[in-house]
Amino acid sequence: MSDNTITRIMIETAFVGAGNMASAIVRGMLNKGFCTASELACTSARDGTGEKLSAATGVALFDSLEEMLRAAPGIRSVVLAIKPQQFAQLPDSVAELTRGKLIISILAGMPISRLVARFPHAANIVRAMPNTPGQIGAGITAYASNVPLAADRLSDVEGILGSMGPVLTVEEGQLDAVTALSGSGPAYVFAFVEALRDGGIAEGLSPDVAFRLAMHTVLGSALLLEKSGEDPAELRRKVTSPNGTTQAALEKMASLDLHGTVKAGIRAARLRSEELARG
Numbered sequence: 001m002s003d004n005t006i007t008r009i010m011i012e013t014a015f016v017g018a019g020n021m022a023s024a025i026v027r028g029m030l031n032k033g034f035c036t037a038s039e040l041a042c043t044s045a046r047d048g049t050g051e052k053l054s055a056a057t058g059v060a061l062f063d064s065l066e067e068m069l070r071a072a073p074g075i076r077s078v079v080l081a082i083k084p085q086q087f088a089q090l091p092d093s094v095a096e097l098t099r100g101k102l103i104i105s106i107l108a109g110m111p112i113s114r115l116v117a118r119f120p121h122a123a124n125i126v127r128a129m130p131n132t133p134g135q136i137g138a139g140i141t142a143y144a145s146n147v148p149l150a151a152d153r154l155s156d157v158e159g160i161l162g163s164m165g166p167v168l169t170v171e172e173g174q175l176d177a178v179t180a181l182s183g184s185g186p187a188y189v190f191a192f193v194e195a196l197r198d199g200g201i202a203e204g205l206s207p208d209v210a211f212r213l214a215m216h217t218v219l220g221s222a223l224l225l226e227k228s229g230e231d232p233a234e235l236r237r238k239v240t241s242p243n244g245t246t247q248a249a250l251e252k253m254a255s256l257d258l259h260g261t262v263k264a265g266i267r268a269a270r271l272r273s274e275e276l277a278r279g
């Protein structure tokens with residue numbers, strides 16, 4: 001038996017797509033010691049992402065999902081990390097080849113019903129919504145499963161998705177709200193950093209100083225929120241002395257309905273997510 005054959009037999013987790021998200025998960029799984037590179041494989045399309053990921057991490061590379069599943073029948077889990085519009089390109093043969101396997105999809109807006117139609121014999125189908133900080137292991141992922149996960153499958157799901165940060169379960173019907181909050185949320189935080197920076201510049205700071213102050217204020221506040229375990233409202237009150245500068249700012253922001261604006265944004269994102277899922 002060649003070394004190549006031995007490697008293929010050991011493969012447990014297959015990635016369809018080797019772009020930003022697949023690379024983040026692979027790197028996270030390896031960094032956290034959840035598995036070794038010989039237990040992972042990937043496939044990509046034509047832009048060289050698979051070659052790059054394979055060269056950088058040592059995971060096996062195949063020309064297609066079909067070839068990967070035929071060469072390594074011991075694969076337990078298949079992670080779908082292609083763009084939603086690329087899903088239709090998966091050949092019908094994958095239905096039989098994924099019999100008894102765990103399918104984890106991170107495709108935004110792809111309902112479990114469509115995944116079940118393509119992978120009808122899979123043991124479990126998991127639909128997950130990660131977010132971009134997952135690329136540095138600082139994300140959060142919520143997922144829903146079509147049927148309850150047995151203990152060993154649960155540990156596979158948590159090992160794979162947990163490589164990007166904490167993982168929590170929700171009903172599938174809540175994934176549009178999850179998308180609107182944590183999926184799109186990093187963009188809201190970046191927009192807030194931009195606003196803080198621009199506010200500082202408007203009050204006379206240089207762009208560089210304003211940016212560093214804005215970024216570290218958001219970073220430090222988030223860390224304090226996590227480490228203190230306190231409610232954000234309590235931490236906000238602790239910074240706000242009566243009749244002080246913070247109170248002046250917060251009253252002005254409240255008069256312009258900051259809270260309502262953010263809630264309305266999240267509502268708009270949820271509605272758009274539902275609309276996109278309908279196709």
Ligand SMILES: NC(=O)c1ccc[n+]([C@@H]2O[C@H](COP(=O)([O-])OP(=O)(O)OC[C@H]3O[C@@H](n4cnc5c(N)ncnc54)[C@H](OP(=O)(O)O)[C@@H]3O)[C@@H](O)[C@H]2O)c1
Pocket residue numbers: 016017018019020021022043044045046047048049050065081082083084086089090106107108129130131132183
């Ligand atoms: N970015 C996020 O924060 C985020 C959050 C939640 C969910 N998602 C979801 O994550 C998924 C992946 O996003 P991404 O940012 O990682 O995309 P990406 O960087 O564009 O990666 C897509 C990958 O799929 C490969 N591919 C395309 N068609 C294929 C096929 N038929 N068979 C096998 N591989 C194929 C591409 O290969 P080539 O490059 O070689 O063409 C590439 O490796 C999307 O569905 C997105 O909705 C992303």
